[in-house]
Amino acid sequence: FARNATMSTPNATMMQDLLTLDNPVFCCYLFWATVLVVKMLLMSLLTALQRFRYKVSIRQTHKQCIIIFPNEEDLFFKNIEVQFNDPHVERVRRAHRNDMENILPYFIMALIYLCTNPNPSVACNLFRVAAVARIVHTLVYAVYPVPQPSRILAFGTMMLITFYMAAVVALRTLRFI
Amino acid sequence: FARNATMSTPNATMMQDLLTLDNPVFCCYLFWATVLVVKMLLMSLLTALQRFRYKVSIRQTHKQCIIIFPNEEDLFFKNIEVQFNDPHVERVRRAHRNDMENILPYFIMALIYLCTNPNPSVACNLFRVAAVARIVHTLVYAVYPVPQPSRILAFGTMMLITFYMAAVVALRTLRFI
Amino acid sequence: FARNATMSTPNATMMQDLLTLDNPVFCCYLFWATVLVVKMLLMSLLTALQRFRYKVSIRQTHKQCIIIFPNEEDLFFKNIEVQFNDPHVERVRRAHRNDMENILPYFIMALIYLCTNPNPSVACNLFRVAAVARIVHTLVYAVYPVPQPSRILAFGTMMLITFYMAAVVALRTLRFI
Numbered sequence: 001f002a003r004n005a006t007m008s009t010p011n012a013t014m015m016q017d018l019l020t021l022d023n024p025v026f027c028c029y030l031f032w033a034t035v036l037v038v039k040m041l042l043m044s045l046l047t048a049l050q051r052f053r054y055k056v057s058i059r060q061t062h063k064q065c066i067i068i069f070p071n072e073e074d075l076f077f078k079n080i081e082v083q084f085n086d087p088h089v090e091r092v093r094r095a096h097r098n099d100m101e102n103i104l105p106y107f108i109m110a111l112i113y114l115c116t117n118p119n120p121s122v123a124c125n126l127f128r129v130a131a132v133a134r135i136v137h138t139l140v141y142a143v144y145p146v147p148q149p150s151r152i153l154a155f156g157t158m159m160l161i162t163f164y165m166a167a168v169v170a171l172r173t174l175r176f177i
Numbered sequence: 178f179a180r181n182a183t184m185s186t187p188n189a190t191m192m193q194d195l196l197t198l199d200n201p202v203f204c205c206y207l208f209w210a211t212v213l214v215v216k217m218l219l220m221s222l223l224t225a226l227q228r229f230r231y232k233v234s235i236r237q238t239h240k241q242c243i244i245i246f247p248n249e250e251d252l253f254f255k256n257i258e259v260q261f262n263d264p265h266v267e268r269v270r271r272a273h274r275n276d277m278e279n280i281l282p283y284f285i286m287a288l289i290y291l292c293t294n295p296n297p298s299v300a301c302n303l304f305r306v307a308a309v310a311r312i313v314h315t316l317v318y319a320v321y322p323v324p325q326p327s328r329i330l331a332f333g334t335m336m337l338i339t340f341y342m343a344a345v346v347a348l349r350t351l352r353f354i
Numbered sequence: 355f356a357r358n359a360t361m362s363t364p365n366a367t368m369m370q371d372l373l374t375l376d377n378p379v380f381c382c383y384l385f386w387a388t389v390l391v392v393k394m395l396l397m398s399l400l401t402a403l404q405r406f407r408y409k410v411s412i413r414q415t416h417k418q419c420i421i422i423f424p425n426e427e428d429l430f431f432k433n434i435e436v437q438f439n440d441p442h443v444e445r446v447r448r449a450h451r452n453d454m455e456n457i458l459p460y461f462i463m464a465l466i467y468l469c470t471n472p473n474p475s476v477a478c479n480l481f482r483v484a485a486v487a488r489i490v491h492t493l494v495y496a497v498y499p500v501p502q503p504s505r506i507l508a509f510g511t512m513m514l515i516t517f518y519m520a521a522v523v524a525l526r527t528l529r530f531i
Contacts, residue, residue, distance in 0.1 A: 019196055019373055021411045021470065027530035030466050041513055044455055044502045062297045100277055100454055103222055106212045107462045112207050116198065124530075159218055169211045176204035177303075196373055277454055278398055282391045285461045289384050293375065336395055346388045353381035353478075 001003070010104040020114060028124040029114055036103050039135060043096040046142060051091045095142035103134060106162050113165035116172045126161050133157035195292055205301040206291055209308040213280050216312060218271040223319060227266045272319035279332070280311060283339050290342035293349045304337050310334035372469055383468055384480040386485040389444070391455050391487060397450040400496060404443045449496035457488060467519040470526045480515050486501050487511035 021027060110127065137154035138147040198204060287304065314331035316324040375381055464481065491508035492498040 019469065024530055025356070026469070027527045030469065030523055031527040031530050033462060033466055034520045034527070037463045037516065038520050040455070041516060054178070064291065079214055098456065100458070101217070101273065103459050103460075104202060104277070104281050108243050109214045110282075112210055113194065115203070115207065151519050152528070162218060166211045166215050171205055172198070173204045173208040173211070176208050205420070252426070255388040278394070281458050282394050285387060285458075286391045289387055292373065292380070292384065302431065336398070339395060341392065343388045343392050344382055349375070350381045353378055353385050 007061060018117060025118070025123045026114060028127050029110055032127045033107055033110070035131050036107075037173060038163065039138060040096070040099050040153070041105060043099060043138070043142070047092045048095065050092050053088075087114045091145070092142045095138060099134070099138070099140070100159055102162075106130060106158060109162050109165045109169075112169050116169055118168065124164070128160045130161045133161075178223070195294060202295070202297045202300045203215050203291060205288055205304050209304045210284055210307050213284070216277050216315060217273070217280060220269065220276060220315070224266060224273065226270045230265075236324070237257075268322070269319045271273060272315060275313070275318070275332070276311070279339075280333055283335060285309065286339050286342045286346075289346050293346055295345065303342070307335045307338045356376070372471060379474045379477045380468060382481050383464055386481040387461055387464070389485050390461075390488060393492060394453050395459060396448070397446065397453060397492070397496070401443060401446045401450065404446050407442075445499070446496045449492060452495070452509070453488070453492070456512055456516075460484065460512060463516050463519045463523075465521050468525055472522065480519070484512045484515045487515075 019026060054097075091176060115125065133154045137158075140150045140154060196203060287307075291300065310331045314328060315337075317327045317331065426506060464484075466475065487508045490503060491512075492506060494504045
């Protein structure tokens with residue numbers, strides 16, 4: 001009798017388990033989202049690193065001191081000026097902005113996609129491919145610039161995955177418009 | 178007897194169903210959040226489109242080739258230079274940045290608001306109005322510039338909705354500070 | 355007999371309660387996330403305020419009108435020009451961008467961390483410290499500039515908390531790679 005009650009509401013039972021550690025797909029999302037969050041935070045440190053590196057190299061070669069921090073209170077050295085638009089720093093900042101533009105909406109989209117109870121192996125593989133694509137994107141954009149179309153392919157991979165998830169969710173929830 | 182047990186904990190039962198597809202309010206959130214994610218990703222494509230469009234138009238009128246991509250490896254054509262700060266491209270980028278500043282916190286705020294079990298019709302209508310307001314914002318900002326106050330109204334609509342959700346959540350959770 | 359059935363699945367029962375208002379840790383997250391969302395939205399208003407303040411002060415001292423809005427349709431006054439890169443406005447915008455770079459990934463990371471059922475008092479204190487650190491960061495960056503290392507300490511506090519959460523989650527979910 002108790003078994004019948006459980007069998008009569010299979011959907012409700014499955015749904016409630018979606019956002020828990022009992023759901024391997026959710027764990028897969030947790031792991032790869034964590035990887036991408038760490039990657040994004042490392043971009044901040046990479047920007048600071050670039051600022052210090054080019055500050056130091058300029059000092060050594062030109063016996064002159066131009067610092068490339070945007071704020072006056074960041075001038076840790078004397079006899080230096082505020083400078084904007086260093087190309088090496090700006091490249092990392094563009095890569096970081098691109099991360100924000102793509103990875104942050106992806107986090108929400110993937111979480112939403114998870115709630116629609118997708119096929120486990122499809123979902124896990126999408127999470128893996130998207131995360132690896134963005135790591136490649138950062139490498140070929142900010143760390144070691146590589147000729148196109150490497151960056152466009154890495155960029156497009158996550159974008160297509162996000163659009164696919166959006167299509168799946170939109171079709172499932174269209175009647176709640 | 179079993180019925181009594183269920184009746185005695187109505188809150189717990191309702192709460193567990195909030196973040197599932199059984200909850201129409203959650204489905205409404207899923208749909209409109211998906212719409213906004215897609216809208217944000219299209220901004221990236223619109224930026225690239227603007228870059229190519231103004232690149233091509235300059236070439237045709239001046240027989241000269243100035244490309245407005247920020248990275249050297251993006252120069253798909255020969256005899257062209259890197260250029261920043263094209264006004265048409267920068268306008269789309271400002272609109273995109275504004276999206277990130279407002280829509281991404283809204284995603285989190287709306288999800289949090291959902292967890293406080295709000296009135297279904299109020300919540301659904303807030304989601305609809307907020308999403309439509311941001312689509313209007315993009316149209317009057319990036320696609321076809323319109324005189325103020327159209328943009329400020331569209332901008333303020335989502336901001337007020339987010340503040341309202343924040344007030345509701347803060348009042349519900351104030352004792353957990 | 356019914357009691358045994360409940361006892362035999364303690365994990366599943368605990369897990370399902372994580373993302374509900376019955377979980378005080380989740381309520382604590384809701385409250386402090388709300389505070390940070392409101393703080394981020396106020397940055398938009400602070401930027402606009404800075405634009406108007408310096409527009410007005412220039413008008414009074416120089417009898418000349420230079421407006422520092424980036425869009426032509428935002429020129430509410432006559433005889434004024436579009437101007438970029440006002441230092442006071444750019445400082446607030448950098449602070450806002452830094453918020454997006456750090457707080458938005460933190461929202462996702464903290465939510466993910468919550469799903470791993472962490473120690474309640476540790477989690478609540480992390481949420482409190484992170485939120486206060488970012489409020490201090492905004493004060494010493496955008497409102498009243500203070501010499502370093504105040505800003506770096508405030509910045510580093512949330513970053514370290516996010517890395518700690520990432521480490522906890524990665525260790526829990528490593529086998530789902």
